Amino acid sequence: MLKAGEANLKSQTGDGSLKIQAGDIKLAWREWGEGDTVVLFIHGNLASKDWIELAAPHFPRGVRTLAVDWRGCGDSDKPAPLPDFSNYSIARHADDMLAALDVLGISFCHLATHSTGGIISTRMLLKQPDRFGRVFSLSPVGPQGLAFRPEQIDFFDKMKASRELTRQVMASTAMSLFEPESLARGPARFKPDAGPRAGLFERIVDQTFAVSDGIWFGTPDTLTKEAESGELKALMGSILHPHLVVWGMNDAIIAQKSLEQMADLMPDCRFVAVPGIGHSLNLEAPELYAGYFGAWFGGLSF
Structure with a gap:
């Protein structure tokens, strides 16, 4: 359901998503549900708005959930990166999301984030604190940032050149979907009960090869800058x-101590560790993800 203020919208893709003109760029977005409680989902690096599509049908009634592709990702525009990646910085992504909310006529909402979406939300909260309510952060890159060593950044070159390697690395972020021995030796092999999650995973892998170099190489660069600053x-x-x-608890990307530090230093922050799950609960166990989502956002009056 389109709301007042959504004047700059036009259909662009076949999955029900739309594009909005947010500042100097067109950003793709989707929505699920309707109601007075509005939640904006902010995806992680090398990802897209599609990461919650299996979970969204299980979200509570009365919640309207929006998801917006970062610039350079999914169906959004993919401008060429500047040499210093400043047009793909965390601050730039945060400003894009704020601009998208402006165009969509959303004056107040809650946030759900995954991975690098967490630190994007931090910049949004600090820039416009009165615009946001609750935050549900799945395996987030916290305000501390995430530092990459040069050899780790170089590894993205190898991933970009090989779908097989990228698939294997991404399988390690959703490890509960795969037979354990296949994660160690490859190629990653789905467990028999993977079901629709397997199809979404393969589509997600394919999507990574359409993202901008500003994502492949800009995100680790800008996350390192955030950590160092x-x-x-x-x-x-x-x-x-x-x-x-x-x-x-099987997340190999985000360290538990980083999130425990968030819970210690932020005035109102709860930390929950889920056994048997890797970095991507929203893909690995969509109904469980929806359960946490519903417990946090369901029943709110706005």
């Missing part, structure tokens, strides 16, 4: 928005 980490105590941080 310490700017957002120093402001953690001033973030008053209630946070629910959920983390899979």
Whole structure:
């Protein structure tokens, strides 16, 4: 259902998504459900709005969920990256999301984030604190940032050149979908009960090869800059928005101690560790993800 203020919308894709003109760029978005409680989902690196499509049908009634592709990802525009990746910085992504909310006529909403979407939301919260309510952060890159070593950044070159390698690496972020021995030796092999999750996973892998170099190489660069600056980490105590941080205990990307630090330093932050899950609860166990989502956002009056 389109709301007032959505004047710059036009249909662009075959999955029900639309594009909006947000500043100097067109961003693709989708929505599920309707109601007075509005939640914006912000996906992670090398990802898209589609990561919650299996979970969204299980979200509670009365919640309207929006998901917007970052610039350079999914169906959004993919401008060429500047040499310093400044047009793909975390601050730039945050400004894009704020601009998207402006065009969509959303003056107040809650946030659901995954991975790098977490630190994007931090910049949004600090820039316009009164615009947001609760935050549900799945395995987030916290305000501390995430530092990459040069050899780790170089590894993205190898991934970009090989679907087989990229698939194997991405399988390690959703490890509960795969037979354990196949994760160690490859190729990653789905468990018999993977069902629709397998199809979504393969589509997600394919999507990574359409993202901009500003994502492949800009995201690790800008996350490292955020970590080295310490700017957002120093402001953690001033973030008053209630946070629910959920983390899979088999997550090989986000360190548990980083999220425990968030819970310690942020005034209203709860931390939950989920056994048997990796980095991507929204893909690995969509109904369980929807359960946490519903517990956090269901029943709110706005």
